[in-house]
Amino acid sequence: MIAETGHYALVLALALAILQSVLPLWGARVRDAALMGLAGPLAVAQLAFVALAFAALTHAYVTSDFSVLNVVENSHSAKPLIYKFTGVWGNHEGSLLLWVLILVLFGALVAIFGRNLPQRLKADVLAIQATISVAFLLFVLITSNPFSRVAPAPIEGQDLNPLLQDPGLAIHPPLLYVGYVGFSMAFSFAVAALIEGKIDAAWARWVRPWTLVAWIFLTLGIAMGSYWAYYELGWGGFWFWDPVENASLMPWLSGTALLHCAAVMEKREALKVWTILLALLTFALSLLGTFLVRSGVLTSVHAFAVDPARGVAILIILTVFVGGSLALYAARAPVLKQGGIFAPVSREGALVLNNIFLTAATVAVFVGTLYPLALEALTGEKISVGPPFFNATFGPIMLPLMLVMPFGPLLAWKRGDVGRAARGLVWALGAAIVVTCVVAGFVRGGPTLAPIGIGIGLFAICGAFAEIVERTKLLRAPFADTRARARGLPTSSWGAALAHAGLGVTLIGVVSATAWSSEQVVALKPGEQTRVGRYDVMFDGTEEKRGPNYRAVVAHLTVIEDGAPVAVVEPSRRLYTARKMDIAESGIATFGLSQLYAATAEARGDGATGLRLTYKPLVLLIWLGAVVMGIGGVLSLADRRLRVGAPRKAPRPAPALQPAE
Structure with a gap:
């Protein structure tokens, strides 16, 4: 019952x-x-x-x-x-x-x-x-x-x-779904505004908290999914440009643009029409991700194997809501007022440039993801669009964004001064140049441009706090004055700084883990060892273990540094009896922010076991950066000005006049 x-x-x-x-x-x-x-x-x-x-x-x-x-x-x-x-x-x-x-x-x-x-x-x-x-x-x-x-x-x-029998599954899908579905509120607010024909700063203030909640959860959901794929799928990568991975990245990019547009609209009542369009398209991309996962058009560990009839039903839903909302937008947009005017060099202008980069990145991911599917549907020809395409298109778009991102908060609204903003970033640029030179001089191997990537990441981190340094007069005023100014800053200022800095942290992790990783694919017998990165790894042997619904063969590896054991890693292969499915479970040793990753292959007849060993320096920064971004979003959400339903403070009544005696 x-x-x-x-x-x-x-x-x-x-x-x-x-x-x-x-x-x-x-x-x-x-x-x-x-x-x-x-x-x-x-x-x-x-x-x-x-x-x-x-x-x-x-x-x-x-x-x-x-x-x-x-x-x-x-x-x-x-x-x-x-x-x-x-x-x-x-x-x-x-x-x-x-x-x-x-x-x-x-x-x-x-x-x-x-x-x-x-x-x-x-x-x-x-x-x-x-x-x-x-x-x-x-x-x-x-x-x-x-x-x-x-x-x-x-x-x-x-x-x-x-x-899917992993703790990551307990966290990843709910986080991701809150992000996906949360953008439905921005969509509903946008359609309601189009119906009413009224879009103003109050509307932007009402819609921003819901958009921010969705963005926070989607950020953390993508990060959790990336880490789950890294340690669970046995390949040791953090992003494969899988179409379903891309389906979550696209609404994140457009949602980020939407947040920045809503900020402009709230402050200056500008970019109204573009903000409404972004709200519609962000939820449309979320629905697209739902379609890709459930339509049967993709073969992926992330996708649900379902019949195409269900995919057609979701496609109809996608068409009705996206097509209907865009038709309403086309009908109402011409009568909507554009809002405030601003100079190209201003905080509004910087946020417009930010939107251009984010929109271009979204388009690049969209084309790379959907073009193979469209080509196969129209011509029957199958092509593969993989990491080389995305690395050649997405990276060159995002790196300039990282460079210009610190300038925006230092520019004034309506009309700004680039020279003054640049002077506020001199110390951040100097720190980035010094670190770039140090990395280039002391780190051997890897791509030539990798130290520049580290420098860009550090510039983004330092530059993210440049506005706070300016507003608190750090090192230019007495410490008590600086502390009082820091306490007086709205939490949204700290949140924005952390969110921008988190992106820089992630960039440093990506560059380090891809440019300077070391990998060994070997077959070892018990007692043999190999070297990967700065560590020697000795294979001690295997043993069989039994889990609640699987049997496992566990490999014991001892990680040695300078002749002394520093960690034990136990990758395994599990046979799940009900599904008769054999999978690899990785073993990971963590050294600060770096990790040594181990995965096993099937045992060979000569008693040797195949091992894939990878040392990834600073790889944890990839996901730490996402956590920092999420914390920044939470701080911004805690700002009283962004909370829906927060009552305004009533002015304190003047004291009554005492009658003269």
């Missing part, structure tokens, strides 16, 4: 979503406060029923209810409990239910915390959000019902894909 309860909860959620998509929107047109007021309660009720359905599916997984087809296909009674939980979203149907849960959660949060929103705008936003819910709830119920029964129920399930 619990499975049926979950199914009926989805049906009721669909009914509520239909009401929410119609009544408040109509109420806004006829100015009926009662109808508009229904939007909030309907959004909260819809969340309750979708949450009930998700809880019912989770119960089926935890209790190994093999009368539910979805559980049979993706679970096993011997699977560890944590993977029974994560298995809920480790498949097409369950992950789509999580997608819908996050979608309605955002709508409910706007209903609860959007008290300062104008009633008409709030009704329109929640109605548009509900139309998206209607589409995906229909898709779930008609094509992807997670509660379908199977009779007779089998005794045992088929287990979850072994590659």
Whole structure:
């Protein structure tokens, strides 16, 4: 009965979503406060029923209810409990239910915390959000019902894909989905603004927190997915330019541009039309990622193997929402006021340049990802677009962005002074040049331009804090004065600085790990050793171990530095008995911010074991930089000025005059 309860909860959620998509929107047109007021309660009720359905599916997984087809296909009674939980979203149907849960959660949060929103705008936003819910709830119920029964129920399930039986799966998809789906709020706000025909600084302030939340989670989700692929897939890389990886990168790039545009719009009421377009396109790219993962057009460890009919249904949803919103944009954009005017050399101009670079990078990734699919669909010809294309297009776009990024915060609004901004960055440039020379002089091997990449990263890090240095008068005023100024800065200033610095940290990690990594692919017998990077690695032998639902052959490796053992690494190969699938589990030794990575191949007949050993200097900076960016986003979100529903401080009343005696 619990499975049926979950199914009926989805049906009721669909009914509520239909009401929410119609009544408040109509109420806004006829100015009926009662109808508009229904939007909030309907959004909260819809969340309750979708949450009930998700809880019912989770119960089926935890209790190994093999009368539910979805559980049979993706679970096993011997699977560890944590993977029974994560298995809920480790498949097409369950992950789509999580997608819908996050979608309605955002709508409910706007209903609860959007008290300062104008009633008409709030009704329109929640109605548009509900139309998206209607589409995906229909898709779930008609094509992807997670509660379908199977009779007779089998005794045992088929287990979850072994590659997904990892703690990273407990973190990566939920983070990524909050990012993907979170941009639906920017989309709903944009469509509502087009319907109302009113876009102003207040609109930008209302939409920025939701966009920032989505950006934070997408940043962390991409980073977690990258690290999961790095240690789980056995190849030791952090980014393969896989189409599904690119599908998450594209909305991140456009979402970053949207955040900067919204800042301009809030401060100067400029770039209104472009901001609205970015809000529409960012969610469109999120829907595109959903289509690529679930359409069956891709073969990837990241993709769900589903039938093309479901892909067609998602394509219809994509076409309706993207096409409809762009048609509305084309109809309304000409009558929208452009907003404030600014000089090319200004903070607004710098943010426009930032948008140009980010948009160009998005286009490069979009073309490289979709062109092979389009060519195959039109001509039947198959081509492969891999890292060489993206490295030749994406890198040359992003590196100049890193160079100009520190200038923006130092320029004044409306009209700036490049010379003054440059003077504020002299110390950052000097530090970058010194470090570049030191790296070039002392680090041997690697590409010639690699030290320049390190210098650009350091310049971005130092330059990110240049505005704070200027505003606090660091080293130019007494320490007490500087500390008081620092405390008086809004948290959004610190957040922006950290987010920009995090990008520089990631760049240093990428350059170091790719330019100066060392790799050895060898076959060793027990007692033999090889050298990789600055370490000797001795193969001690193998042993067999048994897990809850797999058998493993574990290799023991001793890492030696200057004749002394400093770490033990244990890569393994696991055979998952239910799926009869053999996978490699890497072993990793961490030395500060660097790592030694080990993966095994199948044992050979002569008693030797194949090993792939890689030393990656400063590789952890790649993901540390993403964490720093996320922290920066959280600090920006904590700024009271960016919180939806934050009441304005009322002016303190003047003291009453005392009557004269």
